[in-house]
Amino acid sequence: MFSQAVADAWFTPYGQGQTLVDNETCRIVVNPDAQHSHTTHFMAPPEQRVQILVGEQAAERIAPIPQGATVQDVQDALKTAGAETDEADRIHVYLPAALVGLRDQDAVRVLTQDDAEAFARFEAAADPDELDEAYVELDHWCVMGVFDGDELVAATSAYPWRESKLADIGVITRASHRRRGLAVQMVHAISREIVKRGYEPMYRAGVSNDASAGVALAAGMTRIGVWQQFRFGDGESVEQ
Missing domain, CATH: 3.40.630.30 (Gcn5-related N-acetyltransferase (GNAT))
Structure with a gap:
């Protein structure tokens, strides 16, 4: 349905790495890429559960993450640990x-x-x-x-x-x-x-x-989901 470029940027990464949580509301995967160690990405496709990609350092800061964790639980934990974020974006592609x-x-x-x-x-x-x-x-x-x-x-x-x-x-x-x-x-x-x-x-x-x-x-264009990034002080900015 989507091009390979779109899949590589917005879907494939959320299935790579160690799965921490896999429940009805969300799936949480630890991102093994050291470049994104201090960031956490939330991707909510239309009418599907939210995919969460957590950098290794970010995961350590909010550990432990219970199996019943919701999206709000993870976001609250990130904010409590001092992560910063920008407004969520609706992502559109052709x-x-x-x-x-x-x-x-x-x-x-x-x-x-x-x-x-x-x-x-x-x-x-x-x-x-x-x-x-x-x-x-x-x-x-x-x-x-x-x-x-x-x-x-x-x-x-x-x-x-x-x-x-x-x-x-x-x-x-x-x-x-x-x-x-x-x-x-x-x-x-x-x-x-x-x-x-x-x-x-x-x-x-x-x-x-x-x-x-x-x-x-x-x-x-077609809306493929709502995306939001949380980052700690040593993480990358949204524009990079």
Whole structure:
């Protein structure tokens, strides 16, 4: 159903390692990868039990974990032990058939450093919180935008997601140009460009941001689950 790239990034890792808990509500596996020793990942696919991947050091900090542990029990233990977290994300990808059906968007073009002045004006006009959440940067691996005359009115960027073959997409549209379908056009356009570069598109939307999640669904993407990472001070950040 999903591509190999999606399976490798979001499903296969949760089945690798030592199983600590396997009950009706969740499955907890200790991640043997030393690079992720201080992190814990929760993945909740639709209508399925939650998969939890715990780094070795993180597991030691919250041990023992009883066989009847629930997702909330594990999260509470992590917080009590001092782990930090960000808002959970709804993860969206394209099914292979939907990805093949995407078309180029004439209104959207690749941005370069020649567009730095226009991009700076675009950033200055944007809401700082929206800009931070969208995480669209001119120096990202792939950047595209839509112009109205000489003014950049919408932008999207993507960067490779960790060690996977997925590229994480961010989108932001100037308030004056919303409800015109520009966000969906940009997702289609940058997804096509991502595929040309040998990767597959992925779109994260915070669980509190229904508008952002709506863009992914309107663009034809499929939600594969809700993901949240907990990390201790020596663990990696969510953007890595």
